[in-house]
Amino acid sequence: MSSLDELIRRAKELLSEGHSPGQIADELSLSMETVTWLLTQAKGAAIPKDVHIDWTSVSGQASLLREMASMLLTRYQSSGLASGCDCDEELPGVIVGIAISGIPLATLMASSVDVNLAIYYPTKQSSSEKPVGSISANFAQVTGEHCIIVDDVITSGKTMKEVVKYMRSHGATPTAILVIFDKRGVTDVDGVPVFSLFRISRID
Secondary structure (H helix, E strand, O other): OOHHHHHHHHHHHHHHOOOOHHHHHHHHOOOHHHHHHHHHOOOOOOOOOOOOOOOHHHHOOHHHHHHHHHHHHHHHHOOOOOOOOOOOOOOOOEEEEEOOOHHHHHHHHHHHHOOEEEEEEOHHHOOOOOOOOEEOOOOOOOOOOEEEEEEEEEOOOHHHHHHHHHHHHOOOEEEEEEEEEEOOOOOEEOOEEEEEEEEOOOOO
8 A cells, every 4th residue: 555545544543533624624633625635536536745654663652752852942942032032931921832843742741841831723624604714712821922733744834823823813922833844934924033943855
């Protein structure tokens, strides 16, 4: 079975288990466009240009995940941006984890530097008729805070744009975006600098 066949099988399996296309995109670290193609394989439609990243050998082991979170924080702190933050402390007061894969990374980071933790649920994971993104009321709030946004990967950049817009509209100041993998090769999202450990490029 080819890797493409395996992705198609896995996407359809997740759909049959009740996952939304947005959740499937997160699970497989793929764009929504790619997931839509995997699920429908519309006749005549070109296969989307995307890169599948399987990092379960790290994400499934807490000690390795902790090291990855530490590397991301070091990447940010060594940039000099942290010391230039227009806030009272060296680091912003809240680290925001994007559900699902950004949550464990953000939790480990927030714990290691003793700052508050917020959780953001993106629009693509909403099952309502009019889906919207939101900050969980069960964790720290972001209004009036300087925030670091954390996720595992930037694929299309749509989710990051959504989070940045939400933060600003709710009185927060996003100061940086930290991701392990950057598929877009971007330096910022709507003016918020991006710090990644790996930039993924597709050469056709």
